[in-house]
Amino acid sequence: MPLESAIEVSNLTKYYGDLCAVDHVNFEVKKGEIFGFLGPNGAGKTTTLRLLTGLTKPTSGSAKVAGHDIMAESIKVRECVGVVPEVSNIYDEMSAWDNLIFASQLYGVPNDQRAERANELLGLFGLYERRMNRVGTFSRGMKRRMTIAAALIHKPSILFLDEPTTGLDVQSSRMIRNLIKELNKSGSTVFLTTHYIEEADQLCQRVAIISQGRIVTVDSPEKLKVSVEKHQIIEVSFSQVEDLERRLTDLNYVNKITQVGDKFRLHVENTSEAIPLLVDFARENELKIMSINTLKPSLEDAFVEITGIAAEAMASEKEQAKKGGNLG
């Protein structure tokens, strides 16, 4: 029996003046799913999230969130969802406790349940000890956790997260990812935007790849990887790195080559035929093979193949935009 839809989007389009930010987008998110929106800066990820959460209105098209039309029933939509923007939007001047109580008041949590719910979330997000401190004194990771906690105060059925781990340290990112998984296990549907391919791969049951306002493909990370498996990959490192890339590119059985640190990833038609030839190449060039592995295509390979956008370029573009104050 098919799962019910948490989000249904039909031909959703958004223009800002002449600029088409979201172009006739169609997709569906099933209940209980972690659904990722993956794409470079300016692809339309955040605009789509803002459209679905009622922060901006579509130029054309329609969408239903938790069974409610985003235009005709925007308040009902907002009652059912929690929204975590890329930049934390909690009040620095207020304590963690006051922030959660205020959020509970805005979302109409009954008076006798507010304190209990706030305590529960502060405990879950590891902030209980700091509950009476001003949020302005918190680290970026703690603020992000606070923002998620505030978005969950009314037990929403769908949680929207915009770039949940951007700008966070490794430990905080891992903690947030684990929390997202836990929330999903407890039944929440999660819609997240990210430009971290690895994050989408780790968290999402399905991803939509979006570029220039259009959805290029929607599928599970594994199916996307399989779709680009026509190339097999050998990862190899030699005792010497200098001038090797050019010489390896010249090999007629290598279709494509990328350097990753001191290793080379060679895209070949057939790994079992290519490996002995590679051993010969090492011997002829008086090189020692330090390590050799065969790799399956990653989601990053699939992304690059599908969009033609280099993953590193996407990440650095995002970081530069953040530094420049453009939050996409």
Place this chain on the structure above:
Amino acid sequence: MAREWYKEIAKAFYIAKKDAKVYYFKAPNFTYGLLIPVSLFLAFAMAGQMNPRLIVPGLISLMVLFGTTSIEAVAVVLEKQTGTFERLLTAPISYVTLVFGKTLAGFFFGLILAAAVLFPLAAVSGTIVANPLLALIAVAITSLAFSALGVLVSAYAKWVPEAQMLSNFLRFPMVFLSGTFVYLETLPSQLQIVARFLPLTYSVEALRLSVGESAVTSTYLIDIAVLIMFTLAMMVLAAKILEKKSG
């Protein structure tokens, strides 16, 4: 239906309570709410206009005007700048409720500011407030009207300095055209007509009447009615602007 209304009003009060906690003690509110009106008062006083019955109502109205519009510039525009305003926009509340909540925050600020100054100032200047209840009603409606004006300006502005500049564009002409420190009748007839389009005129007039008259007059009632209509118009317009800006 009544329950839904109650819920919306309650949410507006929660927004106002939060704003009071976060913004009431920000320095700009006191700079604009106290220093500028007092400076203007002193300027007029030195020019020989020292009739307390004339000056005290004018000063109170000015304090409320400057205080409420300044706090709204912070409570709305600063929140837009920091992103916290989106917390309110993503909550299940209507734009009207949001505007009402913000207006209430300024309303209470103006009321406290005026009440804290009116009676001590009246005592010091030897002014007898003939009808304290009417004076309080006039101050309350004034506070609501100017707070709504502050929300309207702030709904439009992107940055705090822009909101302050737009507010000043409205506030300073009103100071000189609304008979704040002079009797309206002494202004040229054309300016008297202009004054009738400015809310500060009605606020000053209502306060002067409550200071000077012990009974309700028809002019007082008209002043209050005009200020209420002005408040509603500002709030509806502010909600429309916020909605349009989000689109």
